[in-house]
Amino acid sequence: xxxxxxxxxxxxxxxxxxxxxxxxxxxxxxxxxxxxxxxxxxxxxxxxxxxxxxxxxxxxxxxxxxxxxxxxxxxxxxxxxxxxxxxxxxxxxxxxxxxxxxxxxxxxxxxxxxxxxxxxxxxxxxxxxxxxxxxxxxxxxxxxxxxxxxxxxxxxxxxxxxxxxxxxxxxxxxxxxxxxxxxxxxxxxxxxxxxxxxxxxxxxxxxxxxxxxxxxxxxxxxxxxxxxxxxxxxxxxxxxxxxxxxxxxxxxxxxxxxxxxxxxxxxxxxxxxxxxxxx
Ligand code: BEZ
Ligand code: FE
Numbered sequence: 001x002x003x004x005x006x007x008x009x010x011x012x013x014x015x016x017x018x019x020x021x022x023x024x025x026x027x028x029x030x031x032x033x034x035x036x037x038x039x040x041x042x043x044x045x046x047x048x049x050x051x052x053x054x055x056x057x058x059x060x061x062x063x064x065x066x067x068x069x070x071x072x073x074x075x076x077x078x079x080x081x082x083x084x085x086x087x088x089x090x091x092x093x094x095x096x097x098x099x100x101x102x103x104x105x106x107x108x109x110x111x112x113x114x115x116x117x118x119x120x121x122x123x124x125x126x127x128x129x130x131x132x133x134x135x136x137x138x139x140x141x142x143x144x145x146x147x148x149x150x151x152x153x154x155x156x157x158x159x160x161x162x163x164x165x166x167x168x169x170x171x172x173x174x175x176x177x178x179x180x181x182x183x184x185x186x187x188x189x190x191x192x193x194x195x196x197x198x199x200x201x202x203x204x205x206x207x208x209x210x211x212x213x214x215x216x217x218x219x220x221x222x223x224x225x226x227x228x229x230x231x232x233x234x235x236x237x238x239x240x241x242x243x244x245x246x247x248x249x250x251x252x253x254x255x256x257x258x259x260x261x262x263x264x265x266x267x268x269x270x271x272x273x274x275x276x277x278x279x
Pocket of ligand 1: 073076100101102103104193194212245
């Protein structure tokens, strides 16, 4: 295999991987090489542009650490995360749709009893959140484990605040015996995704804004049901049609209603999909 040309190098690379023992890895690597080469041919990639791409990915790597995952942000802003979610969460009609996980979930969120305030000191307009967790046949899911997390009034998650000693605006609750839940928190507000790194530069270069419409994150787990990872979005938000990470589903948009005492109320009923058979 000498003197390879632009016409036969793709096949040569694929042939070199012919002995890959894992058939799925072989399939993925073959397709990756095919599409990468097709992309380079399509745009007639110059050597200078190739190097720019390498420099960009190097910056993405350098800024990534335990607190900041720029590769996920890149995947999110290119729509790859939401495409993967959409392809892998084909649920029966009537089930609550899934959306992106995002980078701000933490495993050690505090537990709360129903009715408690998960804001835990985070700044924001008080808000009551309530609803139910049910299965596809309308059956309540008693004791469903509900993880919730959200940004504060300044659009920051607690993990983005270096000086904060406690967890804020996140928690784990359990639905009651009728599958109902309610808790206090703060009003969800729109916020920009971190745009002070290479992904932010990409957004600026392509004239894109970094904003996400106001939302609450939920992860809901219960035995016998698929884990649901989703958001509830705030109706009326100006960014609902231009979410920086393409995560909005109309079925996840709810009204935050201002009450006479100035607090907000949002109600959302979740429907879990039954656990798939083990294959
Ligand atoms: C979030 O909603 O927390 C989020 C999702 C994707 C990228 C950045 C933030
Ligand atoms: Fe978020």
